[in-house]
Amino acid sequence: MSKIRISIYILLSTVILCTSLFLAPKVINPFHLDAMTKDILVSIRLPRVMVAFLMGMALGASGAMLQGILRNPLADPYILGISSGASLSAALCLLSGTYFLGKFTIPFAAFLGASLVSLLVGFFGWRRGGFWPERLLLAGIGLSFLFHAVLMLLLSISPGEHIGRTMFWIFGDLSAADWSLIPYGALFILSGFVISLSRAKALNALILGDELAHSLGFSVHRERLLVFISISLMTAASVSLGGIIGFIGLLVPHIMRFFVGADSRILVPASGIGGGMLLCLADLIGKTVIHPVEIPSGIVTAIIGSPYFLYLLRRKDVLGA
Amino acid sequence: MFSAPDRPILEFQRVVFTYQRDEGFIHDLTFSVANGEFIGLLGANGSGKSTILKLASGILKPSHGFIKLWGKPLHSYKNKDKAKLLCYLPQLLDVNVPFTVRELVSMGIYPYDILPEMTVAESLEAVGLTEKSESYMRNLSGGERRRAFIAMTLLQGAGLVLLDEPLANLDIKYQIEILRLLRELKAKKNISIIMALHDINMAMQFEKVMLIKDGKILGFENTERMLTSDMLMEAFDVAIDIKSSQAGSTYISYKNDISPCCPLQRRGKGSER
Numbered sequence: 001m002s003k004i005r006i007s008i009y010i011l012l013s014t015v016i017l018c019t020s021l022f023l024a025p026k027v028i029n030p031f032h033l034d035a036m037t038k039d040i041l042v043s044i045r046l047p048r049v050m051v052a053f054l055m056g057m058a059l060g061a062s063g064a065m066l067q068g069i070l071r072n073p074l075a076d077p078y079i080l081g082i083s084s085g086a087s088l089s090a091a092l093c094l095l096s097g098t099y100f101l102g103k104f105t106i107p108f109a110a111f112l113g114a115s116l117v118s119l120l121v122g123f124f125g126w127r128r129g130g131f132w133p134e135r136l137l138l139a140g141i142g143l144s145f146l147f148h149a150v151l152m153l154l155l156s157i158s159p160g161e162h163i164g165r166t167m168f169w170i171f172g173d174l175s176a177a178d179w180s181l182i183p184y185g186a187l188f189i190l191s192g193f194v195i196s197l198s199r200a201k202a203l204n205a206l207i208l209g210d211e212l213a214h215s216l217g218f219s220v221h222r223e224r225l226l227v228f229i230s231i232s233l234m235t236a237a238s239v240s241l242g243g244i245i246g247f248i249g250l251l252v253p254h255i256m257r258f259f260v261g262a263d264s265r266i267l268v269p270a271s272g273i274g275g276g277m278l279l280c281l282a283d284l285i286g287k288t289v290i291h292p293v294e295i296p297s298g299i300v301t302a303i304i305g306s307p308y309f310l311y312l313l314r315r316k317d318v319l320g321a
Numbered sequence: 322m323f324s325a326p327d328r329p330i331l332e333f334q335r336v337v338f339t340y341q342r343d344e345g346f347i348h349d350l351t352f353s354v355a356n357g358e359f360i361g362l363l364g365a366n367g368s369g370k371s372t373i374l375k376l377a378s379g380i381l382k383p384s385h386g387f388i389k390l391w392g393k394p395l396h397s398y399k400n401k402d403k404a405k406l407l408c409y410l411p412q413l414l415d416v417n418v419p420f421t422v423r424e425l426v427s428m429g430i431y432p433y434d435i436l437p438e439m440t441v442a443e444s445l446e447a448v449g450l451t452e453k454s455e456s457y458m459r460n461l462s463g464g465e466r467r468r469a470f471i472a473m474t475l476l477q478g479a480g481l482v483l484l485d486e487p488l489a490n491l492d493i494k495y496q497i498e499i500l501r502l503l504r505e506l507k508a509k510k511n512i513s514i515i516m517a518l519h520d521i522n523m524a525m526q527f528e529k530v531m532l533i534k535d536g537k538i539l540g541f542e543n544t545e546r547m548l549t550s551d552m553l554m555e556a557f558d559v560a561i562d563i564k565s566s567q568a569g570s571t572y573i574s575y576k577n578d579i580s581p582c583c584p585l586q587r588r589g590k591g592s593e594r
Binding site: 071201204205207208209210211212214215216217218219257261262263 | 375378379380400401402403404405407408409410411413414415418419420421424425428429431432470474477
């Protein structure tokens with residue numbers, strides 16, 4: 001990667017971060033802070049940017065890992081059904097109005113749902129001493145359909161007043177971000193990120209196929225288990241921080257592969273950072289274009305992501321033959 | 322006439338292997354490979370060549386019997402340590418790997434914490450891919466792709482190299498080049514090579530040949546004794562003549578008429594197996 005490209009990335013990231021913090025939707029001059037603007041900056045904008053970055057990082061990095069271990073360019077972290085489990089359990093609380101842990105209820109429920117579904121997917125994907133990519137994929141798809149159907153059932157029989165908030169959460173809601181959740185989210189996401197970085201070589205080898213990975217000295221099943229754990233941790237934490245954000249996990253690794261190549265040692269961290277930046281940007285767009293109404297970030301990422309993805313799809317050198 | 326067998330690098334002792342759904346089988350296989358041997362593993366389709374290589378590489382575990390690498394049970398090695406002693410190149414290679422040639426070949430050094438003797442540039446040179454080192458694997462031809470994988474395997478620098486049909490789909494030039502390269506490596510570093518193949522002419526280039534049929538060893542001796550009409554008839558169910566040219570090289574010819582006007586006759590012969 002050339003120095004010019006790196007400089008462009010750093011510049012873009014700085015612009016996105018500064019705009020999110022100081023310019024939009026209302027200008028705050030960081031050199032002349034009064035009590036109120038300081039409060040807005042520290043308790044509203046900063047945590048929101050951090051949550052967006054963490055979520056995007058988790059999704060981008062786990063998307064890159066997942067496309068590698070499933071050897072499938074169309075995989076994203078939600079294909080494992082993690083999002084559907086999280087939505088269902090969060091929706092159960094939101095629709096019934098149960099808040100047994102106060103403001104931690106929804107994140108906790110989402111994390112619990114996501115983790116349970118990861119275990120279930122792992123259970124179905126496990127055979128003869130290890131995970132098999134096709135089984136994981138199919139188990140994820142099967143479970144997603146089931147949980148999605150139950151979620152739709154719940155939505156269709158619920159009284160109207162809770163539905164709006166539930167839908168808002170499902171489409172990725174960063175508006176509730178505050179400092180209280182960041183330590184937990186950061187803990188899970190950063191540990192998942194560190195595991196994934198430490199497995200990057202193994203991931204490269206797994207992309208070549210199980211037999212070559214074995215010949216290169218990797219224990220195939222153990223490596224797949226570790227990668228699966230790191231993906232589950234990051235995705236579950238990301239969903240519990242702010243709901244479902246589509247397209248980052250699918251799209252960002254492809255964009256990054258185009259720029260930095262397919263070597264997981266570079267691609268995984270690059271997708272993490274790129275994912276974080278893209279979600280910050282999406283959040284910024286979502287809260288400014290029709291201010292004061294906010295568009296959920298999940299919708300923004302899908303609206304700007306899908307056309308770009310389709311454009312990439314037309315380019316042979318990005319997605320393969 | 323061949324170097325006296327050193328300490329065996331690989332030993333199979335009464336190895337039996339059955340696939341779960343009985344797809345293939347290896348019966349009571351016993352043999353050993355000495356350091357520095359260059360062995361052709363020859364047999365018809367489905368005779369068990371690939372299974373033997375997978376057993377030797379530790380990808381498959383024997384149902385019964387023992388496999389030893391340098392005198393120690395194969396499965397007692399840590400994967401990373403084993404990868405420094407033994408490397409395996411499967412027959413089926415993914416056509417859609419997302420890496421560039423250089424990225425792929427560099428993976429050969431993964432088992433090491435320091436660079437092995439042979440550098441990435443040297444191994445690219447050896448397979449004639451220096452100019453394509455920055456190309457994407459998926460943009461290469463089938464033969465070039467295979468050469469890149471061979472370069473990766475060579476870079477791994479293990480003392481025992483197991484290659485499953487590495488010469489399939491290669492131009493004759495590269496078949497010869499790669500055989501020459503392997504021989505050079507063998508001469509320089511005394512590595513042992515076991516290569517599955519089913520081209521009998523190519524098998525003549527090896528010092529020793531192991532003939533396999535239905536998961537059993539028909540014979541494992543030096544090439545002249547193995548590649549006789551009788552042995553080949555038994556292994557392949559085809560009548561084959563071994564001839565010598567005036568220049569001194571040997572080649573095979575088919576006794577059956579396989580003239581192009583009657584291809585069905587040839588097919589009919591094959592289907593009897």
